[in-house]
Amino acid sequence: MTLYAALTASRPEKLAIASLVAIAGSILLTLSAKLSIPFYPVPLTMTTFVVIGLGLALGSRLGSAAVALYLVQGALGLPVFAGTPEKGIGLAYMMGPTGGYLLGYLLAAFAAGTLAERGMDRSPLSAFLAAIIASAIIYVPGVLWLGALFGWDQPILAWGLTPFILGDATKAALAAAVFPATWAMIARKGGL
Structure with missing residues (x-):
């Protein structure tokens, strides 16, 4: 099925396609977390790039669904997060120092x-601003x-x-350069 056919499909077909896109997004997040560079205090990954990119490319609902699916997989103990062993440790990992960042x-x-849906991805500068806001969040x-x-007495x-x-x-700038064109194409075709 071509992308155009997917974007012009009926409602049940769109739901199936959106589900597959969310699954693909969660897989992309897992890959971005697993390809890490040792760094202190946590490994350096491209996960924030992918998180922001999913939002910019897929919109608020589908981008969030992909991230939520990734988090549910981690909560169930699948080894999707950076630095987790072969058998993930689930909620215990999510309640550790990384938990707030996962949220x-x-x-x-x-x-x-949301910012992409409101047009903040139409120019490189506004897309970068949207990506910086998302990164700061x-x-x-x-x-x-x-x-x-x-x-709070520690150097938090x-x-x-x-x-x-x-x-x-840097990752926000890269996401702003790469992902908005995808969202624009999806929006022009009626969304998912």
Whole structure:
């Protein structure tokens, strides 16, 4: 089935296609998490790039659905997250230091998708701004969760924010350059 045929399909067919796209997005997230570079305090991955890209390319609902599916797979113990062993550790991992950032992924995909739906992906500058906003959203629950776990007397910002700003800005620029054209094409054809 061509992309055009998929985008002009009936409602049940669109639901089936959207489900497959969400599954593909969760697989892409897993691959982006597993291809990591050792870094302190957490491995450096392309996961934020993919999270933001899913929102920009698929919109708020479908982008969020892909991220939610990824999170459910992790909660069930599948080894989808960066640094998880062959047999994932599920909710225990999600309640650790990374937990707030994982929640931030869901919020960021929704925000990037919402901004794309409102036209913030029509120029490279506005797409970059949307990607930066989505990237910043990841930090809010991430840093708050680190503070709750370890205490605010610890160097929380040095652990969970400042080492990642430059890399995430680069990933946001890359996402803004790559993914908006996909969303524009899907929107022109009537969406999924």
